[in-house]
Amino acid sequence: MNTIxxxxxxxxxxxxxxxxxxxxxxxxxxxxxxxxxNGAGKTTSIRIILDIFKxxxxxVSVLGGPMTEEKxxxxxxxxxxxxxxxxxxxxxxxVYLATLKGLEETDARQRVxxxxxxxxxxxxxxxxxxxxxxxxxxxxxxxxxxxHRPEIVIIDEPFSALDPVNTQMVKDLLCEERDRGTxxxxxxxxxxxxxxxxxxxxxxxxxxxxxxxxxxxxxxxxVADAVIVRALQxxxxxxxxxxxxxxxxxxxxxxxxxxxxxxxxxxxxxxxNISIEQFEIALPTLDEIxxxxxxxxxxxx
Amino acid sequence: xxxxxxxxxxxxKRHVLKKSFIFGLxxxxxxLVLIIGVSMLSVWLQFNDAPMGYxxxxxxxxxxxxxxxxxSKLFAVxxxxxxxxxxxxxxxLENGSIQTYFILADDYLSTxxxxxxxxxxxxxxxxxxxxxxxxxxxxxxxxxxxxxxxxEGNNLIVRSLEGTRETGADNWMAIILPVLxxxxxxxxxxxxxxxxxxxxxEEKENRTMEILVTSxxxxxxxxxxxxGNMLVGLTQLVVWVVFAVIAIKVAPSFIPDLQIPPIETSYxxxxxxxxxxxxxxxxxxxxxxxxxxxxxxxxxxxxxxFTIPIMVPLWFISAIMLKPxxxxxxxxxxxxxxxxxxxxxxxxxxxxxxxxxxxTLGLLSVLAVFSVWLSGRVFRLGMLRYGKRVRLSEAFRxxx
Numbered sequence: 239m240n241t242i243x244x245x246x247x248x249x250x251x252x253x254x255x256x257x258x259x260x261x262x263x264x265x266x267x268x269x270x271x272x273x274x275x276n277g278a279g280k281t282t283s284i285r286i287i288l289d290i291f292k293x294x295x296x297x298v299s300v301l302g303g304p305m306t307e308e309k310x311x312x313x314x315x316x317x318x319x320x321x322x323x324x325x326x327x328x329x330x331x332x333v334y335l336a337t338l339k340g341l342e343e344t345d346a347r348q349r350v351x352x353x354x355x356x357x358x359x360x361x362x363x364x365x366x367x368x369x370x371x372x373x374x375x376x377x378x379x380x381x382x383x384x385x386h387r388p389e390i391v392i393i394d395e396p397f398s399a400l401d402p403v404n405t406q407m408v409k410d411l412l413c414e415e416r417d418r419g420t421x422x423x424x425x426x427x428x429x430x431x432x433x434x435x436x437x438x439x440x441x442x443x444x445x446x447x448x449x450x451x452x453x454x455x456x457x458x459x460x461v462a463d464a465v466i467v468r469a470l471q472x473x474x475x476x477x478x479x480x481x482x483x484x485x486x487x488x489x490x491x492x493x494x495x496x497x498x499x500x501x502x503x504x505x506x507x508x509x510x511n512i513s514i515e516q517f518e519i520a521l522p523t524l525d526e527i528x529x530x531x532x533x534x535x536x537x538x539x
Numbered sequence: 540x541x542x543x544x545x546x547x548x549x550x551x552k553r554h555v556l557k558k559s560f561i562f563g564l565x566x567x568x569x570x571l572v573l574i575i576g577v578s579m580l581s582v583w584l585q586f587n588d589a590p591m592g593y594x595x596x597x598x599x600x601x602x603x604x605x606x607x608x609x610x611s612k613l614f615a616v617x618x619x620x621x622x623x624x625x626x627x628x629x630x631x632l633e634n635g636s637i638q639t640y641f642i643l644a645d646d647y648l649s650t651x652x653x654x655x656x657x658x659x660x661x662x663x664x665x666x667x668x669x670x671x672x673x674x675x676x677x678x679x680x681x682x683x684x685x686x687x688x689x690x691e692g693n694n695l696i697v698r699s700l701e702g703t704r705e706t707g708a709d710n711w712m713a714i715i716l717p718v719l720x721x722x723x724x725x726x727x728x729x730x731x732x733x734x735x736x737x738x739x740x741e742e743k744e745n746r747t748m749e750i751l752v753t754s755x756x757x758x759x760x761x762x763x764x765x766x767g768n769m770l771v772g773l774t775q776l777v778v779w780v781v782f783a784v785i786a787i788k789v790a791p792s793f794i795p796d797l798q799i800p801p802i803e804t805s806y807x808x809x810x811x812x813x814x815x816x817x818x819x820x821x822x823x824x825x826x827x828x829x830x831x832x833x834x835x836x837x838x839x840x841x842x843x844x845f846t847i848p849i850m851v852p853l854w855f856i857s858a859i860m861l862k863p864x865x866x867x868x869x870x871x872x873x874x875x876x877x878x879x880x881x882x883x884x885x886x887x888x889x890x891x892x893x894x895x896x897x898x899t900l901g902l903l904s905v906l907a908v909f910s911v912w913l914s915g916r917v918f919r920l921g922m923l924r925y926g927k928r929v930r931l932s933e934a935f936r937x938x939x
Contacts, residue, residue, distance in 0.1 A: 290752055310753055311754075315750065317749040319746040319749060320746060321747045322745065322747060334545070335750060338755055
């Protein structure tokens with residue numbers, strides 16, 4: 239059974255189609271990337287899943303059925319628009335939000351204490367939230383998302399406002415959650431972050447799903463007819479069966495002529511006695527696929 | 540339901556435990572005590588209980604006796620001392636053994652003319668104390684009851700034409716109470732409403748709302764907020780009323796002259812029956828305004844316009860007193876926003892027909908329920924709108 243099933247949801251705001259027949263499924267224990275440029279409809283889709291908005295049509299199933307008040311306690315949500323009560327002490331704020339997720343106050347207090355220590359925020363626990371830096375508040379929000387040990391974690395732009403050290407910490411935390419069996423939906427436009435973490439993705443553009451599947455499968459689908467070669471000597475200006483050589487720092491990308499394969503190119507290089515240190519299929523980055531698809535050069539699958 | 544109590548307790552505690560709230564709670568009674576204290580101090584500073592002299596050439600006050608001290612008097616009565624002539628009285632005034640002296644004119648009985656000679660040390664109580672002394676001795680030969688009636692005056696009872704209502708002319712409490720209750724109501728409802736308004740707008744402004752609505756249903760969230768913040772206002776109101784009751788009970792032992800007239804229970808019930816639904820109605824409406832607005836300053840401005848009508852009956856208080864059954868008075872006591880103050884105020888001066896009371900209370904109750912419903916609707920629509928207001932028409936259109 240899928241943890242989340244989104245089936246052809248549509249939502250209009252006035253005349254604008256924020257989400258138009260979007261469908262995807264999220265399996266238990268995976269990190270799922272919900273990607274798309276700004277304004278694509280990612281956040282609206284998330285809000286429909288969370289029952290903040292009702293869809294105009296289509297259905298959403300969470301943990302085997304429609305959203306209920308009980309199921310809300312099994313979800314941890316970090317919205318894109320971060321926010322905490324600014325005028326109250328950090329610990330009180332986190333304990334209150336944890337009790338709203340169904341924890342008893344004593345448990346909430348204990349778990350919040352553990353997380354504050356882990357996130358090196360324990361000396362700030364009595365300080366008002368407004369006295370914390372943006373990064374600290376971001377970490378405090380993560381505590382709110384995870385403190386009740388949810389079965390599903392939905393994070394909208396998880397790495398915004400984080401420095402490299404804290405970005406790595408969040409990545410480790412998400413992997414740890416996945417290992418614990420938590421299903422994670424990561425909603426972002428930062429493709430390189432998704433590449434490292436996500437098992438599968440859905441790419442939304444202008445309210446519609448334009449790409450959906452496992453990350454490996456999608457990258458292979460968009461593979462260019464090219465190889466990356468690092469040779470010990472300079473490559474000749476032209477090579478048989480190669481229509482273009484693009485030199486990059488210490489390697490070169492060789493684009494094949496139509497009908498040629500990587501095997502043909504490798505044989506040709508060996509025949510020409512070119513000493514090779516590296517030879518690999520040039521897989522496109524998610525950024526490149528993203529740009530291709532968003533600019534309308536994708537296959538729309 | 541548990542989450543409702545969590546929201547409720549959080550809303551209540553976050554205001555009630557604030558220093559500013561406790562300061563506000565105590566400042567009103569302390570301010571009143573201060574004002575009363577300063578007034579009494581000012582009276583005391585101008586009071587002088589040193590003896591007063593008098594010159595009575597007509598011998599009207601032969602064998603005069605001092606006015607007996609009443610237990611109910613806060614300050615002692617200045618004693619009156621006779622002098623043979625004005626010269627000796629003047630000497631006594633100059634050497635400070637008396638604070639003032641009075642000379643009864645030769646034709647006093649026909650003209651009532653008395654000359655008072657005073658200096659800077661003469662107390663403000665001297666003339667009234669001497670007046671009491673004069674009346675007390677002039678009527679001393681009459682039967683006791685007659686003498687008492689002449690010195691105390693009439694006890695006027697004002698009765699309505701139908702004969703169903705009457706009040707003592709000195710029952711100032713009946714007039715003060717609705718005005719006082721109205722002002723306290725305004726303050727309490729503003730406190731509750733503003734807290735509610737702030738609570739909703741603040742969570743939109745600081746973006747906590749999105750986390751909250753994924754933890755608790757909008758209905759529970761709004762209900763917890765409305766009840767929690769209403770209770771904050773009611774706490775304030777109850778504490779002030781308790782202070783007032785204590786003051787009413789305790790004041791006569793400090794201020795014996797103060798006579799606090801009794802208030803009819805039916806009148807108090809009418810006031811409570813009017814104020815409770817009004818309170819819910821206004822507080823919930825303020826919550827709805829908070830949900831429609833995009834920032835707290837805007838919400839405050841809208842709420843300001845909304846609360847003005849509640850005060851309107853106080854502007855027309857003289858019209859209500861003079862014509863309690865006039866069209867203006869009746870209209871204001873029926874209109875839900877002016878009724879909280881206008882209805883109890885009218886009840887002091889006239890017998891309000893039962894149908895009018897039932898209609899007003901019915902309207903207020905229906906509107907109270909409607910306000911809570913509407914605020915829930917608007918809240919659901921407006922909770923995640925940043926920068927765009929929810930129109931009321933939209934709330935009704937989407938009421939499904």
